[in-house]
Amino acid sequence: MPAYLHPGVYIEEIPSGAKPIEGVSTSVAALIGYTTEGPIGEATLVHSWDEYKGAFGGIHSETDVLGLAAFNFFLNGGRDAYVARLAKDAKAATLPTAAPAKMPGRGGAATINVLAIEARSAGAWGNGLSVNALMEPNGYRFKLQIRQDGEVAESLSGLSMDPSDAAYALTVVNAGSKLVKLSLPAGLDSKFKKATSVSGDLTAAPATNWASVVKDAPLTLNIDNLGAKTITLGDPGVGGYDGAKVAAEIAKQVLLLGPNYVGFTCTYDAGTHKLTLTSGQKSASSSVQVRPGALASALKLGKAAGGTELHGTEDVVPASMGTPAAPTFEALTGGDDGVAPGLDDYNTFFAKLRKVRDVNMILLPGQTMPASGSGNQVIAAAVAHCEETASRMVLVDPASGYELAQQNDVDALSLSTSTYAALYYPWVKVANPFYDRDTNATAPTTLTVAPSSFAAGLWARTDGTRGVWKAPAGVEASVRGLAGLEFTVEDGDQDQLNPAGVNCLRKLPSYGAVLWGTRTLATKANPEWRYVPVRRTAIYIESSIYNGIQWAVFEPNDHRLWSSLRANIGAFMDGLFRAGAFQGQKASDAYFVRCGLGDTMTQDDIDRGMVIAIVGFAPLKPAEFVIVRIQQKVGQS
Numbered sequence: 001m002p003a004y005l006h007p008g009v010y011i012e013e014i015p016s017g018a019k020p021i022e023g024v025s026t027s028v029a030a031l032i033g034y035t036t037e038g039p040i041g042e043a044t045l046v047h048s049w050d051e052y053k054g055a056f057g058g059i060h061s062e063t064d065v066l067g068l069a070a071f072n073f074f075l076n077g078g079r080d081a082y083v084a085r086l087a088k089d090a091k092a093a094t095l096p097t098a099a100p101a102k103m104p105g106r107g108g109a110a111t112i113n114v115l116a117i118e119a120r121s122a123g124a125w126g127n128g129l130s131v132n133a134l135m136e137p138n139g140y141r142f143k144l145q146i147r148q149d150g151e152v153a154e155s156l157s158g159l160s161m162d163p164s165d166a167a168y169a170l171t172v173v174n175a176g177s178k179l180v181k182l183s184l185p186a187g188l189d190s191k192f193k194k195a196t197s198v199s200g201d202l203t204a205a206p207a208t209n210w211a212s213v214v215k216d217a218p219l220t221l222n223i224d225n226l227g228a229k230t231i232t233l234g235d236p237g238v239g240g241y242d243g244a245k246v247a248a249e250i251a252k253q254v255l256l257l258g259p260n261y262v263g264f265t266c267t268y269d270a271g272t273h274k275l276t277l278t279s280g281q282k283s284a285s286s287s288v289q290v291r292p293g294a295l296a297s298a299l300k301l302g303k304a305a306g307g308t309e310l311h312g313t314e315d316v317v318p319a320s321m322g323t324p325a326a327p328t329f330e331a332l333t334g335g336d337d338g339v340a341p342g343l344d345d346y347n348t349f350f351a352k353l354r355k356v357r358d359v360n361m362i363l364l365p366g367q368t369m370p371a372s373g374s375g376n377q378v379i380a381a382a383v384a385h386c387e388e389t390a391s392r393m394v395l396v397d398p399a400s401g402y403e404l405a406q407q408n409d410v411d412a413l414s415l416s417t418s419t420y421a422a423l424y425y426p427w428v429k430v431a432n433p434f435y436d437r438d439t440n441a442t443a444p445t446t447l448t449v450a451p452s453s454f455a456a457g458l459w460a461r462t463d464g465t466r467g468v469w470k471a472p473a474g475v476e477a478s479v480r481g482l483a484g485l486e487f488t489v490e491d492g493d494q495d496q497l498n499p500a501g502v503n504c505l506r507k508l509p510s511y512g513a514v515l516w517g518t519r520t521l522a523t524k525a526n527p528e529w530r531y532v533p534v535r536r537t538a539i540y541i542e543s544s545i546y547n548g549i550q551w552a553v554f555e556p557n558d559h560r561l562w563s564s565l566r567a568n569i570g571a572f573m574d575g576l577f578r579a580g581a582f583q584g585q586k587a588s589d590a591y592f593v594r595c596g597l598g599d600t601m602t603q604d605d606i607d608r609g610m611v612i613a614i615v616g617f618a619p620l621k622p623a624e625f626v627i628v629r630i631q632q633k634v635g636q637s
Contacts, residue, residue: 017564021548021572026468026540027460028358029073029081030392031453032349033365035066036123036337040090041349043082043356049074054178056083057125059433062447069365069453072430075481076454077461082359085121086345090338093126094118095330097185102330103133105191106319114161114191114316115169116183119332126335129179132327133318140311142318144169146179147329154179161313162284164225180332188316190282195224195312197288199275200300202243214241214298220291221254223264224279228291229257243268246299247275275299279312286312340366346378350385360539361456362386362394368450369423371402373414386420391543393535395452396423396521403487410500417525419535424451424503424515429484446483451505454479458515459536469537469581471518471622479505479513489516499523503532518622534619537581541617545569557611562595565613569593573617583618591617 004010030043038044038056046052052070059067066085073081095102095117105114115133119126132145136158146154154177159169173182220230231253236245247268254264263280279286289309290302297305311317322328353359362385367378382394396415404410404425415423427448435443455472458479462472482505489497489504494516497504501524503517518532529535549568555561573591576582582590594600595613605612 017560017567018571019548019551019564019568021544021568023572024540024543024547025080025358026360026536027079027463029078029361029363029456029460030084030353030356030359031066031070031073031081031363031365032084032086032346032353033066033069033363033367034087034340035064035085036060036087037125038083038085038121040085040087040122041345041352043084043349043353045080045082046070047080052081052083056085060125062432062434062443065365065450068430068447068449069363072428072449072453072481073363073457073460076457076479077464078457079460079464082353082356084349084353086341086349087122087338088341088345089336090122091334091336092118092120092122093124093129093332093335095131095332103131103318103321105315106135106317112188112191113185114188114318116185117180117332118183119335120177120179120181122335122338124335124337126332130329130331131180132321132329134322134324134327135317135320140313140317141167142169142320144173144318145327145329146177148179161316162311164285184316191315192282192284192286192312193310193314194282195279195286195288195310197277197290197301197309198307200306201273202275202300203273214246214295217295217298218293219250219295219299219301220293221277222287222289222291223254223261224281224283224287225285226260229254231257233295243270243273243275250275250277275301277301282312284313284316343377343381347381350381353385354389357391357543360392360536361459362392363452363456364394364397365450365453368397368399369413369415371399371412373412375414380416383416383418383421387418390420391539393420393422393520393532393539395456396421397427397450397452398423398425400427400448400450400486404497404502405493406496407500410497410502415501415521417522419520419522419526419529421521422455422503422519422532423501423521424455424505424517425487425497426489426505427451427486428454428479428482428505429486430481431483448486454482454505455503455515459532467579467581468540469533469576469620471531471533473503473515473518473622475508475511475514477515478511479515482513485513501530531622533622537617537619541573541576541615544572545615548572552611557606557609559596561611562597562613565595565611566593569595569613569615573615576617581617581620583620589618591615 035056044055049071097113101113103113103115117131119129128149130147134143136142141158141160143157144159145152156173158167160167161169170182214233216232218230218232220228222228233249247266251266254261265278267276277288279288290296292304296302301307303309362382364382367376369376379396386392386394428451429446429448432444432447435445458477459472462470489506494504501519501521503519506516507513519530520532520535522529570593574587577587577590584590593615600612600614
């Protein structure tokens, strides 16, 4: 409670109690299966076919079931999809590590690679990659080029091997490259050198001339990127300054700067007449920089005065591989596609997918119901996953080449009777993207692909144009990309299949290829959930309300909370009623929302911390059988 301690006007904001419930997305698919490129075992969100190609490389072959499914999903209206590549024993292509090094350091470390490079994802596709490094003239930076199938596909310039640098190679490449990722080879840290700053030849500057310049003159250094520090050399004492005394005085003054400079040395070589300033640490950030000044010029220290500065990354920065005009590329090797995943791989991923709450549809390219009736454990696991989450449906495919002509053929498949599953038939013929009359004339002109991806795309398309309560079937549900059907379904065939919950793709005169069925596999076992739009509308309402009333947790459990829940849920349901989602001419006929003591709760429920709201709705059922009765009018006198 606010405190009112002095007379005056107090302005306070109070909540209105209106907490609108937003509808969840209903068109997010999860495509799970085997392919030969892309991250393994992770749900990667893509919003278009172009994004899928960027992450998974497109359609790799005529048997790339995941790529074909993704293409047809987006072609038929799909918008968002989590794609999961599953594969066993797949290996990423890598830059060989055997001596001599394929990417040695520029300081002469020729026995090891200074960078470990591997393809962005596992698979034989990475064997088509090769890499090149070129030194850049501006210090210790380099350019990395990645070639794919003989053509330079990526070029990243200005890279550094200093982790404190914004252009640190591992950070830039791993964040920006779609082809490779970098790491440091084991033990490479020991290869970092102590940075040095070496003067020019001091023969022309004898000690007798130094005294007037050196004594009390400032020398500004930046050692190990700790910041610019200025030291002043003191009185040299008897005999004045010589090279050795200058070196000793510089070392003394730097060490006085503090413990961060312990190990710093400065020496003078009487044979070469050069001063050498050396950092005290071996690291990627080791450096000794001398800023321009009168004393620096006199001692010929720093690049501006003719000295040289060698960074600590001397032996960890790649040496040039060839020349800019004639670069040398080294190939990555060892990539392996692995083999198709097993039940354990799918179960592991289904556990991850529980945390991705916005998925509504699950597709399993490559997994079908065998004609033998032995069932499919992966499909069974997917159905169990959908029933557990109660927020998504799985689209099931029969086996290719198996014709469903009558009820017994459907029974032989041993299908689930879950309300969270739907089956589509027959398989679809599409144009073969690998057929080329000039270069690949022996390839088949069409491929036969599973129908579930077409249906999922149509679910998404119908949701966007009509709403989740509209059956994704009918003359509006035209199938795109279809070149033919594996089997022709006529009225007599569908007489047998429709009551069994098989949704057919058909070619109708004047309308072309369409989806002509909208039933779940619970058609007979649970008629209340016979229709796909009824089940999906319920999922939509449940998920939206679940997300929209989280605010109610830990609120005081009294009539104010119950009234607020009734108002907010009621407003959401009324919006759906006005959008045409329910039966009934009046709201009272279409839905109800109840929440209150003596109605949905007892005092014992409240004592146990429970607030219970009951929401009911009258779902729209599709006009599956349109009956027109015609009667002759008999003339009357």
